[in-house]
Amino acid sequence: MSKWTTADMPDLTGRVAVITGANTGLGFETATALAERGAEVVLACRDQGKAQAAADRIGCRVPGAVIDTVELDLASLASVRVAAAAIGARHDRIDLLINNAGVTGLPGTTEDGFEVQFGVNHLGHFALTGLLLDRITAADAARVVTVSSIGHRFGRIDLDDPAAPIGNAYGKSKLANLLFTYELDRRLADTSAVALAAHPGGASTDVFRYSPAAFRLPNLAIARLFGRTPAMGALPTLRAATDPSAAGSEYYGPSGLFEIQGYPERVRSSSDSRDRHRQGRLWEVSERLTGVQYPARALKVD
Structure with missing residues (x-):
């Protein structure tokens, strides 16, 4: 295909x-594509005004769509806990969890003191997934899809201090997304749920909107020159989330040269991301940093 x-x-x-x-x-x-196929969609967003506006836009595109919004600030573990509780109270199962949100080029730290890109892109999603795991494993053949990036190939993680604000912070956070995905999928082996990852290639999106101007403007220019539309950029995520032939631990991205453009297909991630020792160590450290212990009864642990 x-x-x-x-x-x-x-x-x-x-x-x-x-x-x-x-x-x-x-x-x-x-979210729009999933609603068009009949899914009930929950928009988990930091700004509730923007979330409701997005829900209204989807409703105009997809009359009759069932859309909910939940306030979620991934830079705050307290907010992640509140959001997970709200989602869990409204839904007894979750068929698809798509860890899509991300930031890049931001200085500073999260509310909990972590380097902001690692804190938002990885730790926030790690915590959210763990807090929703009982709802995920309650569904029949659920999927957790985490959005990574080509940039993961330039990331390095110090497993003794993975949240340290050094090196390529964005690349590190995107490498963490993949290490998390592969470890999660292995631990889900005794359930019907699976974990997959995807990356959008060179998509022109709003990911740079909160970055300092010196970082934002040149990256926006490159994205607009070489990038593709957000609708095309979303296709790898949608394939990982919905293609019946997709399997756990698979990674989807564009099929073209350097995985920048093209239609989605299964691609390979870096050797670092496939290192089982690194996967397990990052998992242990992430549980400690977030205070979120994944329920052992639901997971297989080697």
């Missing part, structure tokens, strides 16, 4: 999908 598109998505009526950062860019396009 060389040109997989949203036309290849199966019917999702009755399925519940939670998407972080769904008010704009890749997340909005992902």
Whole structure:
């Protein structure tokens, strides 16, 4: 299937999908496509005004769509806990959790003192997934899809202090997304749920909108020159989330040169991301840093 598109998505009526950062860019396009296929969509976003505006736009595109919004600030573990509790109170199962939200080029730290990109892109999603795991494993054949990046190949993680604000912070956070995905999928082996990852390639999105101008402006120019639309950028995520042939631990990205453009297909991630020792160590450290212990009864631990 060389040109997989949203036309290849199966019917999702009755399925519940939670998407972080769904008010704009890749997340909005992902949420819209899932709603068009009948899924009940939960937009988990930091700004509730923007989330409601996005829900209204989706409702205009997809009359009759069932859309909910939940306030979620991934830079605050307290907010992650509140959001997870709210989602869990409204839904007894989650069929799709799409860890889409991300930041890049931001200085500073999260509310909990972590370097902001590692804290938001990895630790926030690690905590959210763990807090929702009982709802995920309650569904029939649920999927957790985490959005990584080509940039993961330039990331390095000090496993003794993975949250230290050194090196390529964005690349490190995107490498962490993949290490987390592969370890999660292995631990889900005794359940019907699976974990996969995807990356959008060179998509022109709003990921730089909060970055300092010196970082934001040149990156925006490059993205607009070489990038593709958010709708195309969302296709790898949508394929990982819905293609019946997709399997756990698979990674989807564009099929073209350097995985920048093209239709989604299964791609390979870096050797660092496939290192089982690194996966396990990052998992242990992430549980300690977030205070979120994944329920052992639901997971297989080697």
